[in-house]
């Protein structure tokens with residue numbers, strides 16, 4: 032069915048479930064909504080975690096994931112997909128097969144390897160398989176510095192080295208690579224599209240509440256691509272969104288809190304808020 036003119040583009044997230052909402056599917060859905068997409072989600076794994084870290088996780092049965100992806104993608108057509116936690120080899124196979132069966136114009140892969148608290152989010156076999164099976168389907172790969180180091184064996188301390196890593200990663204199949212520099216003192220991201228390198232600079236936001244920054248960035252990027260932005264502009268806008276959400280992040284537990292994904296709702300002028308007067312009709316007496 033054609034979408035109504037007012038329907039935002041559909042953006043699919045295929046990722047793990049983090050019950051704190053800082054990372055994974057919940058963060059993605061908020062990031063997609065905040066950047067004017069309609070988010071739909073298929074879960075790869077259930078994690079047991081609080082703000083204090085990931086305790087353990089279990090993969091969602093890949094057969095169930097395949098049924099869900101096939102059923103959903105037979106019904107509706109996302110403009111973009113963001114892929115996060117991959118769990119293992121069978122899950123990678125399912126995702127690749129479904130993306131071949133139901134092609135989606137923009138595929139963003141955030142190579143989530145290890146959580147900040149140190150838990151592995153994909154096993155070795157799954158990760159090797161992702162490089163062979165998924166990388167060739169990817170429009171934009173978004174590793175952070177530790178992930179790009181793990182994938183290339185390079186040590187990355189400055190933009191020139193990040194460019195080298197981006198070029199090596201692009202040679203593995205993705206059409207574009209963004210090595211995100213949040214771990215640097217000056218958080219420069221490096222984008223490589225196969226022709227040019229671009230350095231996307233920003234000031235460091237100092238906050239302990241940065242859980243899920245990578246998920247949030249990749250979901251915002253996918254949404255901006257779905258909304259017709261070129262990869263460079265999509266990345267700049269996603270970076271600005273993450274910086275603003277970091278500036279307004281808040282503690283919700285004892286550990287690192289989530290970004291404030293929905294700060295734009297709080298920024299909304301009062302005129303956009305619901306007028307409380309007509310609501311009186313619905314209150315019970």
Ligand code: PXL
Nearest residue numbers: 047048049054055116143146
């Ligand atoms: O930020 C990496 C990440 C991705 N996806 C899920 C996670 C985490 C980190 O904890 O839980 C589901």
